[in-house]
Amino acid sequence: MLSVIPIAEALSLVLEKFSRGAASLETVSLEYASGKFLGADITAEEDLPAFNRSTVDGFAVRSADLLGCSDSIPAILEKTGESVMGKACVIPLTPGSCVYVPTGGAVPPEADAVVMLEYSEDFGGGQFAFYKSAASGANLILRGEDLRKGETILKSGKRLGAADIGTLAALGKTQVPVFKRPLVGIISTGDELVPPGESLRPGQIRDVNSEMLKAAVGQHNAIAISKGIVRDEYAALRNACSELILEVDVLLVSGGTSVGEKDNMPRIVADLGEILVHGLAVKPGKPTIIGEVNGKAVFGLPGNPVAAFFIFDYLVKPLLLAMQGAKVEREQVEARLTRAVSSNHGREEFILVRLDGNSAEPVPSKSGLISTVSRANAYFIIPRDQEGLPKGALVKVTRL
Amino acid sequence: MLSVIPIAEALSLVLEKFSRGAASLETVSLEYASGKFLGADITAEEDLPAFNRSTVDGFAVRSADLLGCSDSIPAILEKTGESVMGKACVIPLTPGSCVYVPTGGAVPPEADAVVMLEYSEDFGGGQFAFYKSAASGANLILRGEDLRKGETILKSGKRLGAADIGTLAALGKTQVPVFKRPLVGIISTGDELVPPGESLRPGQIRDVNSEMLKAAVGQHNAIAISKGIVRDEYAALRNACSELILEVDVLLVSGGTSVGEKDNMPRIVADLGEILVHGLAVKPGKPTIIGEVNGKAVFGLPGNPVAAFFIFDYLVKPLLLAMQGAKVEREQVEARLTRAVSSNHGREEFILVRLDGNSAEPVPSKSGLISTVSRANAYFIIPRDQEGLPKGALVKVTRL
Numbered sequence: 001m002l003s004v005i006p007i008a009e010a011l012s013l014v015l016e017k018f019s020r021g022a023a024s025l026e027t028v029s030l031e032y033a034s035g036k037f038l039g040a041d042i043t044a045e046e047d048l049p050a051f052n053r054s055t056v057d058g059f060a061v062r063s064a065d066l067l068g069c070s071d072s073i074p075a076i077l078e079k080t081g082e083s084v085m086g087k088a089c090v091i092p093l094t095p096g097s098c099v100y101v102p103t104g105g106a107v108p109p110e111a112d113a114v115v116m117l118e119y120s121e122d123f124g125g126g127q128f129a130f131y132k133s134a135a136s137g138a139n140l141i142l143r144g145e146d147l148r149k150g151e152t153i154l155k156s157g158k159r160l161g162a163a164d165i166g167t168l169a170a171l172g173k174t175q176v177p178v179f180k181r182p183l184v185g186i187i188s189t190g191d192e193l194v195p196p197g198e199s200l201r202p203g204q205i206r207d208v209n210s211e212m213l214k215a216a217v218g219q220h221n222a223i224a225i226s227k228g229i230v231r232d233e234y235a236a237l238r239n240a241c242s243e244l245i246l247e248v249d250v251l252l253v254s255g256g257t258s259v260g261e262k263d264n265m266p267r268i269v270a271d272l273g274e275i276l277v278h279g280l281a282v283k284p285g286k287p288t289i290i291g292e293v294n295g296k297a298v299f300g301l302p303g304n305p306v307a308a309f310f311i312f313d314y315l316v317k318p319l320l321l322a323m324q325g326a327k328v329e330r331e332q333v334e335a336r337l338t339r340a341v342s343s344n345h346g347r348e349e350f351i352l353v354r355l356d357g358n359s360a361e362p363v364p365s366k367s368g369l370i371s372t373v374s375r376a377n378a379y380f381i382i383p384r385d386q387e388g389l390p391k392g393a394l395v396k397v398t399r400l
Numbered sequence: 401m402l403s404v405i406p407i408a409e410a411l412s413l414v415l416e417k418f419s420r421g422a423a424s425l426e427t428v429s430l431e432y433a434s435g436k437f438l439g440a441d442i443t444a445e446e447d448l449p450a451f452n453r454s455t456v457d458g459f460a461v462r463s464a465d466l467l468g469c470s471d472s473i474p475a476i477l478e479k480t481g482e483s484v485m486g487k488a489c490v491i492p493l494t495p496g497s498c499v500y501v502p503t504g505g506a507v508p509p510e511a512d513a514v515v516m517l518e519y520s521e522d523f524g525g526g527q528f529a530f531y532k533s534a535a536s537g538a539n540l541i542l543r544g545e546d547l548r549k550g551e552t553i554l555k556s557g558k559r560l561g562a563a564d565i566g567t568l569a570a571l572g573k574t575q576v577p578v579f580k581r582p583l584v585g586i587i588s589t590g591d592e593l594v595p596p597g598e599s600l601r602p603g604q605i606r607d608v609n610s611e612m613l614k615a616a617v618g619q620h621n622a623i624a625i626s627k628g629i630v631r632d633e634y635a636a637l638r639n640a641c642s643e644l645i646l647e648v649d650v651l652l653v654s655g656g657t658s659v660g661e662k663d664n665m666p667r668i669v670a671d672l673g674e675i676l677v678h679g680l681a682v683k684p685g686k687p688t689i690i691g692e693v694n695g696k697a698v699f700g701l702p703g704n705p706v707a708a709f710f711i712f713d714y715l716v717k718p719l720l721l722a723m724q725g726a727k728v729e730r731e732q733v734e735a736r737l738t739r740a741v742s743s744n745h746g747r748e749e750f751i752l753v754r755l756d757g758n759s760a761e762p763v764p765s766k767s768g769l770i771s772t773v774s775r776a777n778a779y780f781i782i783p784r785d786q787e788g789l790p791k792g793a794l795v796k797v798t799r800l
Contacts, residue, residue: 084603
């Protein structure tokens with residue numbers, strides 16, 4: 001019998017024990033930084049914009065010159081020049097004059113507003129009429145208004161999306177410090193397993209977990225090193241584990257984790273290092289092992305693919321994120337159940353749902369077939385002592 | 401002046417005009433299929449599992465043999481053998497007998513239930529005592545119970561996640577039909593622009609859109625071909641566009657899209673092909689061009705990075721998804737505003753928010769600085785005729 005612990009406790013232990021230390025940095029070109037985790041706070045090294053800019057096509061003015069103008073009494077200003085894109089604007093803006101500025105162009109230092117072209121009228125001879133006053137600051141971005149030199153813009157540990165890449169470009173950061181991608185070893189064990197490409201003999205099933213875990217590891221910016229299927233035999237499995245753990249930061253072995261005679265993983269983890277946890281109070285996923293070998297995390301995941309999927313999502317994914325400096329927060333939304341669900345196991349239970357807006361439709365999954373997860377897009381957890389939840393109950397849903 | 405149309409109308413036009421035709425398929429190995437879009441419905445070619453399997457370590461039994469047994473009057477069955485993982489179970493299960501089966505192992509065809517090991521007692525001499533009756537079907541997955549031959553499991557157009565990869569592995573699909581990745585050409589234009597790695601002279605700003613759009617294109621499984629900055633000059637920009645459109649499925653040019661003298665894009669799109677839309681009733685993003693050249697979509701995006709970002713998200717992203725067979729649905733959640741927001745433009749307005757659970761904190765973004773998008777994780781749209789929304793208002797939020 002396993003002596004099980006709650007999954008939240010297991011998660012705390014994993015993060016506390018393994019998320020430090022492994023974090024190391026490398027520098028990549030901006031064009032390869034998308035999807036990686038930022039390795040340092042990013043600070044503006046200059047004011048942005050570096051000059052006062054117009055946000056419209058129009059005339060840079062001194063707003064005082066337009067005070068009191070109206071449809072019947074326009075203000076007449078003399079155009080003394082045009083600002084050119086990409087150049088400083090050195091045309092002096094004396095009282096009574098205006099300077100044409102295209103969108104994004106520099107305005108003369110004396111200008112405190114820009115009037116849209118549409119609100120002016122060309123009277124000929126360089127004279128332009130204005131029929132509306134302009135508030136000081138209108139259609140203008142002042143130097144440093146976007147960012148002040150020294151301001152922190154992006155925090156270490158942020159996963160870089162398109163807008164972040166744009167922000168780095170805006171700051172001129174073409175070399176970006178990022179966390180190194182963790183290396184994750186993957187082994188499937190079980191004498192009933194055959195590679196997905198081979199035909200099945202009676203009693204055999206295909207190895208689902210190798211490909212699934214490779215994909216899951218890749219989604220979190222880690223690098224998978226998969227050894228495929230290893231026979232469920234002590235020496236072979238022990239050798240495979242002890243070799244692979246030298247190459248990787250985290251080792252995932254699925255199968256052979258229970259307490260049966262044929263379950264070698266508990267003994268192998270104990271012999272190579274230390275078992276920290278054997279058994280989780282959750283369904284599915286009870287026969288999970290968390291161990292430490294050479295100071296590295298070893299997860300013995302259930303052979304059942306749905307269980308392996310959940311335990312990866314709940315325990316391994318947060319570790320991979322933490323190793324890359326990310327804040328580990330489950331992004332949850334509240335949703336209402338469209339049907340009642342029952343649970344009665346004395347263990348927490350993962351329930352798959354199809355989340356649509358703010359309603360959550362439970363996806364039935366009696367068996368360990370991974371295609372039930374394909375039909376879902378989120379899950380929630382029924383607490384240990386809850387016998388079920390009625391239709392319409394609010395649940396905290398985690399997206400897959 | 402632009403004659404603007406609503407963004408929803410522009411989106412319909414884009415999808416209707418450009419999402420067909422370009423869709424072509426290729427076949428990739430399962431290990432490279434993650435993140436790609438499935439190119440055909442996937443159907444089970446056999447029953448799964450292919451044999452009756454146990455979900456626990458225990459004894460396969462005829463449930464009738466345990467009828468009426470109890471703590472005081474156990475049923476005694478004779479163990480006649482053990483099922484071996486990966487082999488068919490050919491041990492006959494005669495009445496009064498039981499067969500040991502490990503988790504996942506095949507059970508004898510006559511077995512209709514499995515009793516967990518913990519609920520049996522070894523009486524010696526091959527005799528095992530059972531103290532509880534078992535429901536027919538208990539701890540058993542019957543042949544075909546997961547999937548029936550001919551059942552459709554995954555639909556064409558689905559973006560393949562880890563569980564889908566696992567499902568394909570379970571079905572033995574090691575060669576996967578996927579949609580080809582669209583090729584997207586990217587050009588930035590504007591004489592004020594310099595590459596992010598160069599130092600700025602007065603009046604210059606860094607090209608944000610090239611790197612941002614490359615990252616955004618890559619996030620949606622398309623391939624970016626970026627030509628960097630092209631001078632905002634008719635001949636140079638026209639040549640760059642007409643060459644690049646030959647190589648790509650979609651062309652994105654940011655900058656030069658307004659109605660100023662220096663704005664070359666309207667004329668270039670009209671000269672090379674046809675302008676379908678010039679001007680969107682949205683803030684930011686008004687100076688957007690949608691055109692057709694050689695039957696391909698050309699987007700003239702605003703030079704303002706925040707506007708380019710929104711127009712990409714609202715118009716270009718759905719097109720890239722549609723070209724890869726995906727159902728184009730905005731995944732939205734309802735959230736409550738933590739502060740009032742005002743809007744008063746006669747145009748729809750994109751409002752950035754920081755979504756936390758079900759509350760949405762508006763992120764102020766006066767200017768075009770892309771770092772304001774970095775601070776947000778979602779946005780919503782204020783309708784055209786709405787002057788603003790009060791604190792606590794429910795809004796439909798789209799994640800970034």
